[in-house]
Amino acid sequence: MGTVTDMENKAKKETPISMHGGRTGGPKGPSSGAASGAGMDRRVDVKKKPWKKIGIGVVAIIVIGFLAMLVMDASSGRTYKVNKDRVVVSTVSKGVFEDFIPVRGRVTPLKTVFLDAIEGGRVEKVLVEDGAMLKKGDLIVQLSNTNLQLEVTRNEAAVTEQLNNMRTIELQLEQNRLQHKRDLVEIDYQIIKLTRQAERQRVLASKGAVSQATLDDTEDELTYYKNKQAVTKESQTADAKLQESQLKFLKEASSRLENNLTLARQNLENLSVKAPVAGKLSGFDLQVGQSISRGGRMGQIDDPNHYKLVANIDEFYLGRVDIGQTASFNHDGKVYQLVVKKIYPQVNNGQFEVDFEFVGGEPQDIRRGQTLQTKLTLGDSATATLIPNGAFFQDTGGNWVFVVSPDGTQAVKRTVHLGRRNSRFIEVLDGLEVGEKVITSPYTSYTDMDRLKLGSK
16 A cells, blocks of 8 residues: 555656546646646545554563562562462451360270390290189299299398308307307406415415515415406407497398398299289280390380370470360260379470379270370450361461451461460461451461462462
């Protein structure tokens, strides 16, 4: 298609036709005819198509919208697009919060005595079967241990020898004590004898019947025995003190040796394993010829009539579970009460262990190893703002949630303050209003996001 200028040039080259059918502007015609004919020519305008302008405008709008979206997203933080059908949206409500947690407990005997081998050995006889009801002192299994028997025999010989040596020492001390007594008796006798002799010789010496030398010898011998008496008494006192301490030590040593001898004999008796208490034997699976190591577990004896519950509770509640708190469960239409008796603070795999004991009776048909669903009460019920309990709590720790906008197109991260929680609800202390909607499904894929765009597939 040509332009207007091209059409004009083409018109000039052609011969114009007058309104009367004659030619005008020829070589012989007047110039005025050409002027009047030119006034009758029409100018043809070329039409432009509008789609180009429309396309440019649409592209400009798209670019401006995209840039505006980028600016808005940058100002609103990190954004993640989520299919709204894949998230759970819950409404914040007002209601009564029951402060309890469900607890699954395992039935175990209230009292258990473990059967461990005090001395190892080879199983010679198995006298009862697993599950048997035992009385205290019933023989369970007979073991044999040759090395232990030889060791006990050697210990008995060594202890017997030491006891004999101490008995000899005790005998020597006693003989020494008796010797001192005999010496004093002899000295006392000599003193009495010489005293009488000296008195008689003094009378005779005054009459000249006995020489003065004889009298002097008698008095000197009397003095000697008196001095010997004093020394002997002093030695006897010292020996008596030493003998007393030695005898005390020897008696204590003898007692220890006798106890050792008794223990050595008991080790042999321990090869005959007997029931320490009455109860039901469980975990017992020994075979004749089997070797049992020292301290090895052979089984256990359980209280057959009384049970307790052992439960594992999430470590989140470690600071809220106390001894004396009550729990309950329904069994065959009857509610049974339990109380927290013992708390094990060690945390394994995010859980800690608690022992519950029955209060006011227990079901008669429960069995060891059975599991029971109980409800542990942590506090009193109260009216509160609530949101349904969900998996989001494990991802945020209850510090923030995604709050859905009123139009449902997006969810914005918001800091909140959550309180107590049970299996159904979480108590809201601050940050949320009744009627607002929050996402309570897991946040695993977008914990680092600030905003979620909720769309469809």
